Amino acid sequence: MTVHMTAHVTAIGKLLRTTAFRLTLVYLTLFAFFAAFVLVYFAWNTRRLITEQITETVDTEIQGLRELYSQGGIRRLVFAIDERAVRPGSNLYLLTTLTGEGLAGNVDSLSPGVLDTPGWTETFYRRFEDNEQSQHHALVQVVQLAGGFHLLVGRDLEERDRMRAIVLAAGQWSFAIVILLGLASGVFVMRRVLKRVDAMTDTTQAIMQGGLSERLPIAGTGDELDRLAGNINIMLERIEALMRGVKEVSDNIAHDLKTPLTRLRNRCEEALRIAEDESQYRAALESTIEESDALIGTFNALLLIARAESGQARDQMSDFDAAEVAHGIAELYEPLADDKGLSLKVDAPMAVPLHGNRELVSQALANLVDNAIKYAPSPAQRNGAQPEITVKAGAGEGDRILLTVSDNGPGIPEADRARAVERFVRLEQSRSQPGSGLGLSLANAVARLHGGELKLEDNRPGLRCIISLPRGGPAAAIALTK
Amino acid sequence: MNGTRSSGCQNGPFDMRLLIIEDDRDAAEYLTKAFREVGHVADLAGDGEEGLALALDGQYDVLIVDRMLPKLDGLTLIGTLRKKNIETPALILSALGQVDDRVKGLRAGGDDYLPKPYSFSELLARIEVLARRRGSREETVYRVGDLELDRLSHRVVRADQEIDLQPREFRLLEYLMRHAGQVVTRTMLLENVWDYHFDPQTNVIDVHISRLRSKIDKGFAHPLLQTVRGAGYVLRESK
Numbered sequence: 001m002t003v004h005m006t007a008h009v010t011a012i013g014k015l016l017r018t019t020a021f022r023l024t025l026v027y028l029t030l031f032a033f034f035a036a037f038v039l040v041y042f043a044w045n046t047r048r049l050i051t052e053q054i055t056e057t058v059d060t061e062i063q064g065l066r067e068l069y070s071q072g073g074i075r076r077l078v079f080a081i082d083e084r085a086v087r088p089g090s091n092l093y094l095l096t097t098l099t100g101e102g103l104a105g106n107v108d109s110l111s112p113g114v115l116d117t118p119g120w121t122e123t124f125y126r127r128f129e130d131n132e133q134s135q136h137h138a139l140v141q142v143v144q145l146a147g148g149f150h151l152l153v154g155r156d157l158e159e160r161d162r163m164r165a166i167v168l169a170a171g172q173w174s175f176a177i178v179i180l181l182g183l184a185s186g187v188f189v190m191r192r193v194l195k196r197v198d199a200m201t202d203t204t205q206a207i208m209q210g211g212l213s214e215r216l217p218i219a220g221t222g223d224e225l226d227r228l229a230g231n232i233n234i235m236l237e238r239i240e241a242l243m244r245g246v247k248e249v250s251d252n253i254a255h256d257l258k259t260p261l262t263r264l265r266n267r268c269e270e271a272l273r274i275a276e277d278e279s280q281y282r283a284a285l286e287s288t289i290e291e292s293d294a295l296i297g298t299f300n301a302l303l304l305i306a307r308a309e310s311g312q313a314r315d316q317m318s319d320f321d322a323a324e325v326a327h328g329i330a331e332l333y334e335p336l337a338d339d340k341g342l343s344l345k346v347d348a349p350m351a352v353p354l355h356g357n358r359e360l361v362s363q364a365l366a367n368l369v370d371n372a373i374k375y376a377p378s379p380a381q382r383n384g385a386q387p388e389i390t391v392k393a394g395a396g397e398g399d400r401i402l403l404t405v406s407d408n409g410p411g412i413p414e415a416d417r418a419r420a421v422e423r424f425v426r427l428e429q430s431r432s433q434p435g436s437g438l439g440l441s442l443a444n445a446v447a448r449l450h451g452g453e454l455k456l457e458d459n460r461p462g463l464r465c466i467i468s469l470p471r472g473g474p475a476a477a478i479a480l481t482k
Numbered sequence: 483m484n485g486t487r488s489s490g491c492q493n494g495p496f497d498m499r500l501l502i503i504e505d506d507r508d509a510a511e512y513l514t515k516a517f518r519e520v521g522h523v524a525d526l527a528g529d530g531e532e533g534l535a536l537a538l539d540g541q542y543d544v545l546i547v548d549r550m551l552p553k554l555d556g557l558t559l560i561g562t563l564r565k566k567n568i569e570t571p572a573l574i575l576s577a578l579g580q581v582d583d584r585v586k587g588l589r590a591g592g593d594d595y596l597p598k599p600y601s602f603s604e605l606l607a608r609i610e611v612l613a614r615r616r617g618s619r620e621e622t623v624y625r626v627g628d629l630e631l632d633r634l635s636h637r638v639v640r641a642d643q644e645i646d647l648q649p650r651e652f653r654l655l656e657y658l659m660r661h662a663g664q665v666v667t668r669t670m671l672l673e674n675v676w677d678y679h680f681d682p683q684t685n686v687i688d689v690h691i692s693r694l695r696s697k698i699d700k701g702f703a704h705p706l707l708q709t710v711r712g713a714g715y716v717l718r719e720s721k
Contacts, residue, residue, distance in 0.1 A: 289601075296599055297681060316585070331650060332676060335689040363680040370683045439683065 020193050024186030028179060035178055036171065043167040047160060051139065054155045055120070058141050061091060061153045069145055077151075078104040091155050092125060092138055098148035107152070110140075115150050118142050122157070137161060196225055212240050245309050253302065257295065264291045301438040308360060308445040317473050320358045322401055323348035326393035329365045333373060342376050343386055344369070348393035352401050355473035356450045361403070364446040365391070367439035368405040368465045375463075376409045399471050400452070408462035417456040443467060450474055498543040498613050500524040503533030503559070504575065505551055513546070516602050522609075530554025537563055542570050543613040546605075549576035549587065557590040564591035571612040575600070584679060603713035607665040614664060624659035627719040629698060629706055631659050640698055650675070651694050658707065658717040667714035691715055 069077040081093045085106035094105035096115060108130070111123040119142065124135050140154025199217050206214045215236065216229040271284030330346040337344035354361070372389045392404040412420050420440055443465070444454040452469035500517060502524050504510040510526050517524045525540065527533035530551040537545055537559070545563075547556040560572050574592040576583060584595040593615075594608050624631045628641045636652060638645045647655065654675050658666060668687040672678050691707065699705040704720045 293601075297683075300681065328676070332678070332682070332686055332690075335693050336684060336686050339689055359679060362678060366678075366680070366682055374684065 018190055018194060020190035021186065024182065024190065028182040028186070031182060032175060032178055035174060039167060039171045039174070043164065043171075046163055046167070050160045050163065054139050054157075054160075055141075058091070058139070058153050058155060062141060062143055062151065065151060065153070066143075066145070069149075069151075074103070074147065074149065077145075077149075081105055091153055092127075092140060094150075094152040096150045096152075098150070100150075103149070105152070110152075114140065115142055115152060118144055123154075125154075193225070200225075200229060207236070212236065212243065242310060245306065256298065260291060260295050260298075264288060264295070267291070298438065301442055304360075304363075305438065305442050305445040308442070308449040314357075314449065314474060316357050316359075317355055318358060319353060319355050322352040322354040322361070322403060322469075323350060323393040325358065325362050325365060326391045326403060329362060329369055330391045332366065333369045337373050337389060340373060340376065341379060341386065342373060343388045344373075345388065345390045346392075347390055350394075352393045352395065354401050354469060354471060356469060357446075360446045360449065361467075361469075364443040364467060365403055365405065367443050368467070371439050371465075372405055372407040372409065372463070376407060395471075396468055400468050401471050403467040403469070404464060406459045406462060406464040408459060411458060411461060411463040412456060414458065420456060440465070498522040498609070499541065500544050500546060500609065501527065501533065501536055501540065501542045502546045503527045503530065503537075503551060503556070504546070504548040505529060506548070513602075513605075517606075520606065528552075530556070530559050534559050534562060537570065538566070538568065544609050545570055545572040546609070547572050547574050547592070549574055549578065549583075557587060557592075560591045571615065573605075573608060573612060601712075603665070603710075604667050604669065607667045607670060607714060610664050611661055611666070611670070614661070624656070624662070626659055626662045626706055626717055627704070629659075631655060638698070640702065645697055647694075647697060650690070651697065654690060654694055655698065655717075658715065661717075663716065663718045665710050665713050665716050670714070 065077060065080065068080050078095060081095055081104040084090060085093045085104070090106065092105070092107050094107040094110075094115075095103045097103060100115060106127050106129075108126045108128045110125050114121050114123045120139065121142065122137065122139050125138050125140075126135060130136070137157045138154045139157055140152050142150060142152045145151055196217070196219060203214050203216050215233045218226050218229050218233075220226070267284060267288055271281060275281045275284060326348040327346055330344055334344050369389065369391060376387045376389070387408055389405065389407045392402070392406070394402055394404075396402040440454070440456075447454045447467045447469060450469045451474035452467065455466045455468060457464040457466065498517075500522055502510050502513050504513070504526075505528055507528070510528075514524045514526060524546075525536060525542075527536050531553045533545075533547065533551065534554060545560075547560060549556040551559070556574055556576075560574070563570065563572070571593045572591070573594045573596060574587040575596055575598060576587065577598045584597075587595045593612055596605060596608060622633055624633070630637075630639045631652075632638075633656065638647055638652065638655065654671065657671065657675050668685065669681070671687050671691075672682070691709075695705070695707045699707055706719065707715060707717050708720065710716055
C-alpha cells in the first residue's frame with residue numbers, strides 16, 4: 001500500500017515537474033486573464049449602455065416637464081408629475097419648493113443633500129408605497145426651475161445592479177470551468193507526451209548500457225517528437241558506424257601491424273643469434289629500418305583513413321581545379337610509367353572546379369594511378385601491346401565530378417570488386433606486390449569524406465576506378481540526396 | 483650511415499648551434515649525440531618555458547621544437563618568439579602528422595614541419611637547409627661547377643652546351659641548385675617542387691631524378707647530381 005502510494009506520489013511529482021505541466025500553467029493563466037478581460041469589457045460596456053439609456057430618458061423627461069412648466073406654470077407641472085408618478089414601473093419624480101417642501105412626486109425619502117446639488121447624482125431612495133426597510137438605488141438629475149422650485153427626475157438602477165450580479169456570477173463560474181477544463185486537458189496531453197518521452201528515456205538508458213543498436217520509438221504522427229526521435233536515430237546510426245569503424249581499425253591494426261612487427265622482432269633475434277661480423281649486423285639493421293618504414297607507412301595510411309572516415313578533414317576544404325590535380329598527378333607518375341613501358345595519358349581538357357580537400361583528393365588519385373602502374377601486365381604478359389593508363393577529370397551526371405583512372409590490365413573480377421575497396425584486402429593476384437593494400441580503401445574513404453563514392457567498373461579489358469564527388473563538397477552531397 | 487654523416491660534414495661549411503626543445507629525454511639525447519657526431523652543437527630544453535628562455539637568450543641557428551610540451555606548447559612558444567621579432571628558423575616535430583596540423587604549425591610561425599617518427603637523415607637535411615636559408619639571398623643565376631641555371635631566362639647550360647628541360651625538371655634542378663652542397667631528401671623534393679605532402683607508395687621521385695640526371699650529367703666526366711644512400715640527393719661539384 002505504502003509502496004503504491006509513494007509510486008503514485010512520485011508520478012504526480014514527476015507530472016508537476018514536467019515542461020508540459022509548466023506550459024499548461026502558463027497557458028491557463030494567460031487564458032484566464034483574457035477571459036477575465038473579455039468579461040470585464042462586456043460588463044463595463046453594458047453598464048455604460050444602461051447608464052446612457054437612463055440619462056437619455058431622464059433628460060427627455062426633464063425637457064418635457066420644463067416645457068410644461070413654462071407653458072402652464074407650477075399647477076400644470078404638479079398635475080403632470082402626479083399623473084406620471086403613478087404609472088407602473090415609472091421614473092422617480094419629486095418637485096419641491098425652495099425650502100424643500102414636497103409639492104408632487106412619488107419619492108418618500110432620499111439620501112441627504114441630494115436636492116441641494118443640481119446635476120447628476122446616484123442616491124438611495126424610498127417610494128411612498130415601499131415599507132420602512134426597503135432601500136433602492138437610483139440615478140437622478142436635479143434641476144432648479146424659475147421661481148425657486150427643485151425638480152428631481154431619476155430612474156431606478158436595479159436593472160444595472162442585477163446585470164452586474166449576473167456578470168459577476170457568470171465570471172466566477174466560467175473561471176472555475178476554464179481552470180478545471182484547462183487542468184484536465186493539460187494532464188491528458190501531458191500524460192500522452194510523458195508516456196512517449198518516458199519510452200525515449202528508457203531506450204536511451206538501454207543505449208547507454210551498451211545496446212547501441214536500439215532505436216527510439218517513432219509514433220508516426222510526424223510531430224516534433226517524431227522528428228527529434230528520427231534525428232536522434234540517424235545520429236545513433238552514424239555513431240554506430242563510427243564505432244564499427246573504430247573496432248575494425250583496431251582489429252586490422254592488431255592483425256596487419258602485429259604480423260610485420262613479429263617479423264621485425266624475429267629478424268632482430270636472428271641477427272643477435274647468428275650474425276658473426278659487422279656486415280651481417282649492418283644488413284640486419286638495414287632490413288629492420290626498411291621494415292619499420294613500411295610499418296610507419298601502413299600506420300599513417302590507417303590513421304588517414306580513420307580520419308577521413310570520421311569526417312575530421314572537412315575543415316580543410318577549399319575550391320580548386322580537379323583537372324589541374326589530374327594533370328599534376330599524371331605528371332608525377334609519367335616517368336615511372338614510362339620506365340615500365342606503360343603509356344600514361346591525361347584526358348582533362350577543361351577546368352573542373354571542385355570544393356574539397358585538395359591534398360586528400362590528390363593522394364586518392366595518386367593511389368589509383370600507383371595501383372594501375374603496379375598491377376599493369378608484366379612485359380611477358382603483354383603480347384606486344386603497350387598497356388595504357390588514362391587519368392580523366394570531367395563532369396558527371398547531376399552536378400557531380402568524376403576522376404577516373406582506367407587501365408587495360410588484368411582488372412578485378414566482378415565478384416571481388418566490392419571487397420577490394422575494404423581495408424587491407426589484397427586480392428590473390430596482388431599478394432606478390434609491395435604496398436600496404438590500403439590504396440583503394442583510402443581512395444574510398446576520401447570519396448566518402450566528400451560525400452561521394454569510389455566505383456570500380458569493368459574497362460573491357462582492365463579496371464576503371466571512378467571517384468565520383470559532388471561539385472560543392474559534402475554539404476552539397478546532403479542537398480543532392482534530399 | 484657513417485658515410486652520410488661525413489659527406490654532410492665535408493660540405494657543411496659551418497657548424498650549427500641548435501636548440502632542441504623536447505620533453506622525451508631519450509629522444510632528445512639521441513638527437514644531441516647524433517648532431518654532435520656530424521659536428522653540430524645542440525642544447526637541450528625539457529619543457530616549453532625553459533625552451534623559451536633559452537631561445538630568447540642564446541644565439542641559435544635553428545630551433546627544433548616538439549609540438550606538445552609541458553608548461554608551454556610548441557606553437558605558443560614559436561608564436562611568442564615571433565612576436566618578439568626573434569626570427570630564428572624553427573622546425574616543428576610532431577606526432578600529429580596530418581596536413582592540417584602541418585598548416586597550423588607553419589601558420590604559427592614554424593618554418594618546417596616533420597611528423598614523428600622521422601629519420602635522422604631527414605631531420606638533418608631539413609635543419610641544414612633551414613640554417614643556410616638564413617642570410618642567403620635569392621640569386622638570379624645559380625652555378626655549380628660548369629652547370630649554370632638562369633632563373634629569369636629559364637636557360638640551363640652545362641659547359642657551354644644548352645640543356646633543354648621540361649618545366650618540372652627545371653624546378654627540380656632549381657631547387658637542387660639553390661641547395662647545392664646540401665643533402666635534399668625525397669620528401670623535401672615532393673613538398674617543395676610538387677607541393678604534395680603525402681607519401682606516394684612507390685618512389686616516383688627517383689625516376690624524376692634519374693631523368694634529370696640523364697639530361698645534365700650524361701656524357702660528362704664528373705657527375706654533379708649524386709645519390710646519398712639512406713638520405714636523398716645532393717648536387718655538388720665532385721672532385
